[in-house]
Amino acid sequence: MMQYLVILLDDSSVSYCHCDNPHKEHHLIGLDDLRAGILYAMKQNLMIQFVYPDYELPQEYLDVIDTIDHHDIVPHPMKGDVVVAKDLETLTSMQADAVAVLRIGKAELFASGEAIAAILPKVQRLNIVITDIDTFTDDDLKQYNSLLSRLNEVLKEEYLTGHTPQLNLLTDRMMLTKPNHCNAGVENITLAPNGRYYFCPAFYYSNPDDSIDPQAIPNQQLLRLDHAPLCRHCDAYHCRRCVWLNRKTTLEVNTPSHEQCVAAHTERNAARQLLEAIRQKATFMPEVEIKEINYLDPFDVRKEW
Amino acid sequence: MDLYKIKDNEPAWQSGMSKNITFIVTKDCQLACKYCYLVGKNVKERMSWETAKTFVDYVLEHEDEFREESVVWDFIGGEPFLEIELIDKICDYLKLRMFELNHHWFNSYRFSFSTNGINYHTSEVQSFIKKNREHISIGITIDGTEKKHDLNRVWKQPTADANGLTQPSERGSYKDVVKNIPLWLSQFPDAGTKVTISSADIPYIKESVLHLYSLGIHQVNINVVFEDVWQEGDDARFEEQLMELADAIIDGGWYQDYACSFFSEHIGKSLDPERDNQNWCGAGRMLSVDAAGNLYPCTRFAQYSLRSKKALIIGNIKDGINENLLRPFLTLDRITQSPQKCLDCEVASGCAWCQGENYDAAQTNTIYERSTAICLMHKARVRANNYYWNKLYRKLELEGRREEFEKNERDVKPEIC
Amino acid sequence: MKEKVGQVTPEECSEIQQLFERRNGLNELAKILTPDNDALYQKLVKDMGETGTKFQNWWDHMAQKYNWKSSPNGHWEINFDTCEIFLSE
Incomplete structure (x- = not known):
């Protein structure tokens, strides 16, 4: 069931997910389109998430935005519910009560283990988005494993002292007993500055011709978990199951690439280790069970289902 | 006394255990059949030896990626025998x-051809057959009576259009094909022919199948086209034709030595969502290569086969296969791609689909939307099929041979594409 | 005339089918391979000898194991689909 409407206020609105925003030029959404989007959300009972560019909006826009309950996704150093860091440096000066998002390539990520370890105790929640996850190699996987092990050490100490920072890559799976995917096109859709609707910002960024009619999405069932043959058997519950990445890498919205599955399972297995490590010292999330498995890509064991 | 028998539909060689690898050696054909799904046939795209060799090297040098026990090297066109010289060199x-590579497929391979039969008698083709006699399977397509065959299977115009695309003429090809049938059957007595039925062919089904039997062809593999070509009332006319065919086969005693794939005991049953969830089509487990060196999960995904979608290329002979692009094919199941009406259908078994046609007809660029254009035709087939088996079993019962037949019956599972 | 005289296991059947296929493959390869390709030609000749021996050994071994009926002018045949052995005269 649709629950959220994401509204990109400008072509240069900050990207907070896998896909880069190629638009550099400022181009605000039309005021009429903005009003129409808000009206649509009100009628459909959708919570709005506004996504901001890195400049101050005209007052008339702020007035319209203020007519409805909403969340703000903003670039650093603006204030919002979700703040996207420009880089690792800016993470340290983030507001403490916001969700921090760090978009980062794998090479930089692997080189930044200690920096992230230092930041973790200072945040409430950090979402790390690996922007080139579709290029993961076996060697990357080893480095990723090492990074997650290092972050596990920090998280374990924090949790045992009663401070529970959230890191999407590790603690989400530790807390989940059922899938928590992005669900673009099923639970949320996006209104772009051109006044058209998309499954999510990435579909707009990568091809503006990919717009949809939100009232009649063809083959919408393929976006649902029950129509994803691999994912519906999978217990990497924290995985975003990004339908844009799926389509980019396998040409089908319901099929993830090998690289995505392997990365998500590496995180899952690290979350399992974190959970076990915490439980050695304290009672913690007794309802969660993460089983030991012998694969990283569910595709490899598909015949066992 | 010989065992009393009913001829089964023959399963394909090493069915389920072989890799099907197809060379699209040419996109040209002497014919321009009106129902042909190859909308982009042309005289320009012919495979070069260099492309074929590079592809062979790629496949054979990646033995670990192709673990199937057996291989069928398939040659398709257009008309493959237009390129017999190249085929001979490839084989x-x-x-x-x-x-040389001690490849496990040396112990289990076949060369397979689907041909229009026109060049079958030529010395080049005959010499090739002689050289590879133990490893060849050849199917000649003949659609039935002269009238039925020539309705669709016509020669192309002598010249192509400005884009190099072929155009149909009015000249039928029956006589050019039928002259080669005795030679073909003398070399491949168990060979079957493939018959395709579209809307205009329905009135000729019975006489066509019987005609093929009379030519000595014991196995008639027949199917309705998957495309959305059906007119109102076609299902009723189809059912009537099949019932007349059933009467003729049973009353004439043909069923003992001749088979027609329309009639099978395995069709028309409901399917269990858990147990019977496998995909029908083999796309993705097959591999095709065209003249440009592009790789496809099946020939139906090459551009010349597609009306409204872009070719679905999964790699090329230089870089190999992009395994991520194969994942949707290898995880595809019946439930995920079928609409609810198919899942609820009480006569679902044996209802086929073509992944390429599904892709071509889908609302979005997906292989996960099953086309149901043949729904009414399948249901008509099931009704006629039920009639066939009820009538046949009653006949056997009255002759006191039913028990004997059931004891000797072979368990033949429906073939996947 | 054909008479069913026995049956082998699927594994045994698969073994002789592979040898049968290999023998056919070698025979057809022999039609195109010439002695000027010396290394491959030698490999072929050796393989033909070995495969032929294995082929005959299989029949000898199975005949002994199952003690099939035989006749002076007959020969045994196998149906690869059913693993049945027939005496053909």
Whole structure:
């Protein structure tokens, strides 16, 4: 069931997910389109998430935005519910009560283990988005494993002292007993500055011709978990199951690439280790069970289902 | 006394255990059949030896990626025998390389051809057959009576259009094909023919199948086209034709030595969502290569086969296969791609689909939307099929031979594409 | 005339089918391979000898194991689909 409407206020609105925003030029959404989007959300009972560019909006826009309950996704150093860091440096000066998002390539990520370890105790929640996850190699996987092990050490100490920072890559799976995917096109859709609707910002960024009619999405069932043959058997519950990445890498919205599955399972297995490590010292999330498995890509064991 | 028998539909060689690898050696054909799904046939795209050799080297040198027990090297067109010289060279190279590399497929391979039969008698084709006699399977397509065959299977115009695309003429090809049938059957007595039925062919089904039997063809593999070509009332006319055919086969005693794939005891049952969830189509488990060196999960995904979608290329002979692009094919199941009406259908078994046609007809660029254009035709087939088996079993019962037949019956599972 | 005289296991059947296929493959390879390709030609000749021996050994071994009926002018045949052995005269 649709629950959220994401509204990109400008072509240069900050990207907070896998896909880069190629638009550099400022181009605000039309005021009429903005009003129409808000009206649509009100009628459909959708919570709005506004996504901001890195400049101050005209007052008339702020007035319209203020007519409805909403969340703000903003670039650093603006204030919002979700703040996207420009880089690792800016993470340290983030507001403490916001969700921090760090978009980062794998090479930089692997080189930044200690920096992230230092930041973790200072945040409430950090979402790390690996922007080139579709290029993961076996060697990357080893480095990723090492990074997650290092972050596990920090998280374990924090949790045992009663401070529970959230890191999407590790603690989400530790807390989940059922899938928590992005669900673009099923639970949320996006209104772009051109006044058209998309499954999510990435579909707009990568091809503006990919717009949809939100009232009649063809083959919408393929976006649902029950129509994803691999994912519906999978217990990497924290995985975003990004339908844009799926389509980019396998040409089908319901099929993830090998690289995505392997990365998500590496995180899952690290979350399992974190959970076990915490439980050695304290009672913690007794309802969660993460089983030991012998694969990283569910595709490899598909015949066992 | 010989065992009393009913001829089964023959399963394909090493069915389920073989890799099907197809060379699209040419997109040209002497014919321009009106129902042909190859909308982009042309005289320009012919495979070069270099492309074929590079592809063979790629496949054979990646044995770990192709673990199937057996291989069928398939040659398709257009009309493959237009390129018999190239095919002969490819097959020789395949044999040499499989042997040289100690490849496990040297112990289990076939060369397979679907031909229009026009060049079958030529010395080049005959010499090739002689050379590879133990490893060849050839199907000649003949649609039935002269009238039925010539309705669709016509020669192309002598010249192509400005884009190099072929156009149909009015000249039928029956006589040019039927002259080669005795030679073909003398060399391949168990060979079957493939018959395709579209809307205009329905009135000729019975006489066509019986005609093929009379030519000595014991196995008639027949199917309705998957495309959305059906007119109102076609299902009723189809059912009537099949019932007349059933009467003729049973009353004439043909069923003992001749088979028609329309009639099978395995069709028309409901399917269990858990147990019977496998995909029908083999796309993705097959591999095709075209003249440009592009790789496809099946020939139906090459551009010349597609009306409204872009070719679905999964790699090329230089870089190999992008395994991520194969994942949707290898995880595709019946439930995920079928609409609810198919899942609820009480006569679902045996209802086929073509992944390429599904892709071509889908609302979005997906292979996960099953086309149901043949729904009414399948249901008509099931009704006629039920009639066939009820009538046949009653006949056997009255002759006191039913028990004997059931004891000797072979368990033949429906073939996947 | 054909008479069913026995049956082998699927594994045994698969073994002789592979040898049968290999023998056919070698025979057809022999039609195109010439002695000027010396290394491959030698490999072929050796393989033909070995495969022929294995082929005959299989029949000898199975005949002994199952003690099939035989006749002076007959020969045994196998149906690869059913693993049945027939005496053909």
